[in-house]
Amino acid sequence: MADTTTTPASTEQETEVVQPRSRRRGIIVIVLAVIVVAALAFWWHSTFYEDTDDAQVSGHLIQVSARIQGQVLHVDVSENQMVKKGDPIAELDPRDYQVAVENAKAALASAQASALAANVAVPLTTVNTGANLTSANAQLSGSHAQVQQAQGQLQAAQARIAQAEANNAKAQSDLERYKPLVEKDVISKQQYDAAIAAAKAAEAGVADARASAAASGDAVRVARQQEAASEASLKYAQTGPQQVAAQNAKYKQAQAQVQQAQAQLDQAELNLSYTKIVAPEDGIITRKSVEVNQNVSSGQNLLTLVSLSDIWITANFKETQLEHMQAGQAVDVSVDATGKTYHAKVTQIGGATGSVLSLFPPENATGNYVKVVQRVPVRIDFTDLKDEDPNHALRPGLSVEPKVRVKQ
Template identity: 30%
Template sequence: MKHLKSIFLLVAVAAVAGGLWMWWQHERIHPSTDDAYLKANVLTIAPQVGGEIKTVAVSENQYVNAGDLLFQIVTDDLEARVMAAQASYDAAVQQSSAAITDLSAVSAQVDSARAVLTDAQDAYDRTGKLFKLGDVAQAAMDQATATRDQAKAALDNAQSALAAAQERAGDPGKDNAAVRAADAELTLAKINLARAQVTAPVAGWVANLDLRPGRLVAPNAPLFSLVEDGHWWIDANFKETDLTRLRPDQPVKIDIDMYPGLTLDGKVQSLGAGSGAVFSLLPPQNASGNWVKVTQRFPVRISLDGRPDDPAMQLRVGASTSVTVDTSGLDDGK
C-alpha cells in the first residue's frame, strides 16, 4: 500500500512538473501580455484664424470624412481685410504705372539734353576752328565754351534725375517690389478668409467637442480632437525577459477586451529603445539602501493586419487588449 501511495505521489509530482514544463515552454514560445492598448492617430483641431464661431457642423462622436466642414468662423472682418488688401494692391499697381510714366518723361528729358549738348559741341568745334584762323573774336569762343558747358551740366542733371526715377519706379509690372508686397498681403488675406472654414483633415471620429456658436476662439488654440480612422496599432508592454525572443514581423494574436470572442491578427512592428520608466515624467530613483529589483517593461509596437468584419465592432483608441506573439519561427530557423 505504501508503495502504491508512493507511486501515485510520484505520478502526481511528475504530472505537475510536466504541466509546469509545458506551460513554461508555451509561455516561452508564445510570450503574452495584457498590458497592451489600442492606439490610433489623434489629431488636435485648432483654427488658424481667430474670431467668433458662426456655426458648428458636427457633434460629439460623429464620424466625418476628409474635407467635411467642422465649424465656420464669422468672416466679416476677414472679408474687409481682403477688400483692403485688394485696394492696396490696386494702388500699388497704379503707382507703379505712374512711376513708369514719369520715368518715360524723364528719359525724354535726357534725350533732349543729349541733343542740345550735341548741337553745343558742334558749335564749339566750329567756333574753335574759326578762332584758330582768326575769323572770330575771343568773345565768340568764350560764348561757345559756356554754351557747351551748360549743355553738359544740363545732361548730367537729367541723367541724375533719370537714375533717381528708375530707383523709385523699380521693376515694371508685377515684378515691382511694392506690387509684389501688396500681392502677398492680398494672398494672405484670401488664405485667412478661406481658413475661416475649418474642415476635417482626415476621416475619423470627433472627440472632446465642447464648441458652440458665439464662442470666441484664438488662432492655434486647441478646440477638440479627431480620432483618425486609418492606421491602427497596439502598444504592448512586455517584460524585459520576453524581449529575447521577440523580432519584427512575428505573427501576433490580439484579443480586445470590449469585444469578447474577437481575435485579430497582427505583426510585431518594432521594439522600444527604452523602458517605460525611462520616459516617464518621474523616473524611479534607485539610489537607496532598500532598493528592490523590479522587472522592467518595454513597449512593443504591433501593427494590425485587418479590422473586425462586424461594423458594430468599432475600434476605439485606448481600448485594453491582450496580445500573444508566436515566436516558434526562431526554433524553426526562420
C-alpha cells in the same frame, strides 16, 4: 487430505479487491497524462509565444483649434459624433475677412498698375537718354564753334583798336603841326579845320573800336558760358545708362511690390478659408467646448477629434520576454470589447523602459536598490484592420491581449 476447492464467495471478494485498484491506477495514469500534456502545452506556448495583458489600443487625439479669431456663427457637430475627413465642424463670421480680401485685391491692382507704368518707362528712358546724348553732343559742338567765332571777332576788334589808335595818333600829330602853320598863314584855315575834323574822327574811331572789342569780349564770355552749359548737358546726357538702370530698379521694385501685394491677398484668402473649420481626419468628436456666438481666439482648442484611421497597439512586455522578439513577427490580438482576434505584427521595440520614461524616473544611486523586472513598450500595428474592423469598433484605450509568435 485437505480440501483445496475454492468456494464462489471467496472468488467474488478477490474480484472486488482487484477492480478498485485497477481503477485507481487508470485515474492516476489519466491525471499524469493530463499534467504532462499541460506541461508540454505550457512549454510549447512559452517557447514559441510571448503574451501580456498590459496592452491597450493607442491612437491620435487631434486637438482641433481655431487658426484665426472671430465669432462662431454655427456649430455642425455634437459630442461623440462620427465625422469624415473634410466634414464641416463650425464656421466663424467671415465678413471682416471678406473685407480684408477686397482691400488686398485693390492693393494688388494698384501695385500691378504701378509696375506696368514702370515697365513702359524703361524703353522711354532708354530712347530719351539716347536722344539727349546726341543733342548734347551737337550743342557742345555748336558752343565750341561760337566760342571760336567770338574769340576771332575779339581779336579783329582788338586789331581795329590798334589801327584806330594809330590813325588817331597820326591825326593828332597832324593837328599839332598845323597849328603854328595856320597861325603864320602858311596853310589855309580850311586845311586846319579839316585836320581838326580828322583828329576828332580818329578819336571817335578809337572809341568805336574799343566798344566793338568790349562787345566781342562779352560775346566770348557768353559763348563760353553756353559752352559750359553744353558740357554740363553732355555730362548729364552721359548718365543715360545710369538713368536706365535706375528705371529698371524702379520696375523691379514695382514687381516686388506686386509680389508683396499678391502675398497679402493670399494671406487674406487663407484667413477667409480658415473661417470654415473642417475635420482633419476621420474620427469621433469628444470634449466639444465650442458654442454658437462664442468669441474664439487664434489657437484656442474647440474640441478633440479621436482619429480612427490610424490606430495601433502599445504593449508593455517584461524585459525577460524580449530575448527573441523583433520587428516583423506576427501577432494575434484579442480584444475584450469586441471578443474578436485581430492580426497584427511587431513594428518596433521602445527605446527605453517605462520607468525611465515616467515623470519621476527611479534613482538607484542612493544604494537602496531592489531589482524589479522592467517593462518595455512595444508597438504593434494591425495588418488587415480595414477588413477586420470595417465599423471602427476599436477605440484608443481599449484593453487587449497580444500574443507574439517569437519562434517558427
